[in-house]
Each structure stands twice: as C-alpha cells, then as structure tokens.
Amino acid sequence: METVNEVYKIPVMISKGMFQLFSSHMEILAVVGGCFILWNFFSFLHFWYSMIQQYAIPCFLSRSKHIRQYGEWAIVTGATSGIGKAYAEELASHGMNIILVSRNPEKLKEVSEAIAATYKVKTRFIVADFSLGREVYPHIKEALRNVEVGILVNNAGVFHDYPQITTEVPEDKLWEIINVNIGAAVMMVHIVLPGMVQRKRGAIVNVSSGTCCKATPLMNIYASSKVT
C-alpha cells in the first residue's frame, strides 16, 4: 500500500520540479528582457546626444573659430567641381584660405578667383595631374613650402568609365584609379603631415565612397580604392 502511495507522489514531485524550473527560466528571461530594454534605452539616449552634439549645438555656436584653429590654410584636391568645390567653398565661408589642386589651369583660376571674391579669403592653386604618379609631387611639395596647412581634403577621385568586370578594365584606367584615388591621398598626407605634427594641430579628410562598404560587382577596383 505504501509503495502505491509513493507512486502517486511521483507526478506531484515532477510537476513541482517543472514549476521551479519554469519559474527560474522566467526570471532569466525577465533579466534578458530588462537588459534589452536598458540597452535600447541607452542607445536611444546616445543617438539623440550625438545628434544634438553634432548638428544642433553647432547651429548656435561659431564653427568658424573651431575650424580655423587647425591653421590658416586648407588644401582641397579636385577642387574645381563637385564635392571638392563644395568643400573649398564651405571652408572658405569659415574664413580658411584655400589652395586648390587639380589639372585644369583655367578652371582653377576661375574657381579660385570666385572663392576669393565671394568669401574674402586668400586663394592659391597648384596645377597637378595625379594620374601621372610620382613625378607630380616634388612640384606640389615645393609649392607648399612655408605654407602652414591646417586642413587637407583628399577629394580628387576618378571612377570607371562604366561598370566593367576587372579583366576588361584597361590597364591605363587601373593605373589612373590607383594613382589618383590611392597614390594622391597617400602622398598628400606624406607632404603635409610633418608640418601638422610639428605644430601639433591639423585635420585630414579623405573623401571615401559608400561603395567601399559593400560588395560592388563591376566596380570593385574603384570600391577598393576608396577604402580609407
């Protein structure tokens, strides 16, 4: 009779055990859920803190003073059109003197005169074709001797003429992409960085591309040249 009673107790013991197990799982789930909510809450706070710090506060404070603390002169490569020209104009609007670098002397003269007249800053320009590789840099180095470069914007960049598989891209185009997108960025840093280090101030901006962050079939050479 006693054995039968023991047998009846087994389901009761199992259900008690299951209840305990279940409730401890519930506690674990509650802790995981709590951590998730806290993580989301702090991410939300961090997002709005960054937004306010980067976009809202500069609207009320003078960014010009902050930008000019890097030095008097900014160099922008590929400054005669597109993004480079916009960079040159924006920096000039904050009182930076601008040195423009690209291939076409007429365009350089026109843009540098327009920037000087509009923003009342000093401008200079250097004619250089980065696709030629190593030979252009002694001339640039000489032109920048005794110039306190505060900001360098490595913007000049070239793209494939049209999307192509790597084996079909002409060798000249490959060298142009390497020399302009990679070589020029590296060599311009090599020219201006020693002065910045000596003065303990300076900023370098490398204009990249969204293509560097994802698989870009038919543009992979350009995409890899824009990884910074």
Ligand SMILES: NC(=O)c1ccc[n+]([C@@H]2O[C@H](COP(=O)([O-])OP(=O)(O)OC[C@H]3O[C@@H](n4cnc5c(N)ncnc54)[C@H](OP(=O)(O)O)[C@@H]3O)[C@@H](O)[C@H]2O)c1
């Ligand atoms: N446009 C886009 O949608 C886009 C998107 C992502 C990233 N980007 C990047 O942003 C940068 C600017 O693009 P963008 O579209 O504004 O270019 P863009 O309008 O074609 O202007 C290119 C600039 O670079 C100069 N340049 C071209 N070849 C040069 C060379 N061999 N040596 C010296 N200067 C040269 C050009 O001036 P000259 O002709 O007078 O030499 C021009 O001032 C590039 O680095 C590009 O990779 C562009």
